[in-house]
Amino acid sequence: MRRPIDTAAPLRPRLPSPVWDVPDPWLADRGVELRLKRDDLIHPLVPGNKWRKLAPNLRAAVERGHTRLLTFGGAYSHHIRAVAAAGAAYGLSTVGVIRGDELADAPRNWSLARAEEHGMELAFVTRSAYRETLRGLGEGDPGLLRRLEERWGRAYVLPEGGTNVLAAQGTAQLVAELPDLGPGDVVCCAVGTGGTLAGIAAALPAGARAVGFAVLKGAEGYLDGEVAELHRRGWGRAFGTWRIEHGYHGGGYGRVPPELEAFAARFEERHGVRLERRYVAKMLWGVHGLVERGELAPGSRVTAVVTGPPDPEGPEASAAGTRPGP
Numbered sequence: 001m002r003r004p005i006d007t008a009a010p011l012r013p014r015l016p017s018p019v020w021d022v023p024d025p026w027l028a029d030r031g032v033e034l035r036l037k038r039d040d041l042i043h044p045l046v047p048g049n050k051w052r053k054l055a056p057n058l059r060a061a062v063e064r065g066h067t068r069l070l071t072f073g074g075a076y077s078h079h080i081r082a083v084a085a086a087g088a089a090y091g092l093s094t095v096g097v098i099r100g101d102e103l104a105d106a107p108r109n110w111s112l113a114r115a116e117e118h119g120m121e122l123a124f125v126t127r128s129a130y131r132e133t134l135r136g137l138g139e140g141d142p143g144l145l146r147r148l149e150e151r152w153g154r155a156y157v158l159p160e161g162g163t164n165v166l167a168a169q170g171t172a173q174l175v176a177e178l179p180d181l182g183p184g185d186v187v188c189c190a191v192g193t194g195g196t197l198a199g200i201a202a203a204l205p206a207g208a209r210a211v212g213f214a215v216l217k218g219a220e221g222y223l224d225g226e227v228a229e230l231h232r233r234g235w236g237r238a239f240g241t242w243r244i245e246h247g248y249h250g251g252g253y254g255r256v257p258p259e260l261e262a263f264a265a266r267f268e269e270r271h272g273v274r275l276e277r278r279y280v281a282k283m284l285w286g287v288h289g290l291v292e293r294g295e296l297a298p299g300s301r302v303t304a305v306v307t308g309p310p311d312p313e314g315p316e317a318s319a320a321g322t323r324p325g326p
């Protein structure tokens with residue numbers, strides 16, 4: 001007999017995640033207060049928004065009798081590692097479909113090696129096949145779903161980045177952990193697929209706003225629409241509480257220009273927090289930019305969501321495999 005799943009066990013996430021005040025004279029001079037919502041500390045293996053987004057999906061998977069999770073990601077995907085670790089903890093087998101067939105025979109990078117250590121079965125596909133598969137999934141193509149099932153058996157399918165309506169509703173939870181939000185509050189997060197921003201924006205109390213910072217280049221054309229679509233499907237309405245800044249991707253996913261690196265290093269030194277570069281540093285760089293441009297009025301309080309921890313440093317990171325990239 002199956003017991004109802006308790007997603008608080010067995011991973012035992014640290015919830016609510018801590019909130020850190022970040023006193024900063026430069027911001028104080030401009031009348032802006034900054035604090036960090038340390039979601040990166042939720043769990044060492046399933047941290048940040050990956051926990052928030054997976055928790056309701058794990059529950060749904062188990063409730064629907066699934067024993068296997070199937071998902072998609074790139075060579076360094078935080079989501080892939082998180083699914084592998086969460087699946088292992090809940091006794092679900094996991095399959096990761098990985099973009100880039102050239103990776104199949106290359107030495108595993110640290111990120112994929114970790115996923116495999118947690119028992120994830122990796123399947124490497126060409127970039128075009130990957131794109132086609134994601135498109136088919138997005139459209140709910142029945143032929144594609146059948147082919148996936150034939151290949152992998154019955155599985156609970158999580159889209160790339162783990163974003164679906166349940167995931168967005170999971171990230172709304174972080175706003176519930178900030179009961180003091182109100183007018184003058186701005187909650188900021190990095191935006192990959194938009195699931196995290198969608199959940200935050202939908203949960204804000206009156207007067208508070210959310211600003212997301214896109215980490216992908218060229219996302220102006222579709223990303224805002226995807227957030228709006230999550231709102232429509234998950235909440236049955238639109239929200240006027242949010243917007244996306246598209247000027248801080250630093251040249252594209254995984255790109256860290258010298259200016260951004262310098263900003264991140266300065267922030268780390270000043271505040272004693274290491275910053276994940278692909279998402280978190282870009283978001284904080286963007287917050288800094290908004291203040292510089294006078295777009296955050298004096299009296300604003302920024303709650304910046306630290307959506308994940310930095311990559312490991314040293315031998316583990318450089319041991320093997322390809323360089324980080326899209």
Ligand SMILES: *Cc1c(COP(=O)(O)O)cnc(C)c1O
Pocket residue numbers: 048049050078079161163190191192193194195196197276279280306307308309
């Ligand atoms: C995956 C990830 C994001 C992107 O979240 P979306 O919900 O896809 O927008 C942001 N920050 C970190 C650290 C991540 O790992």
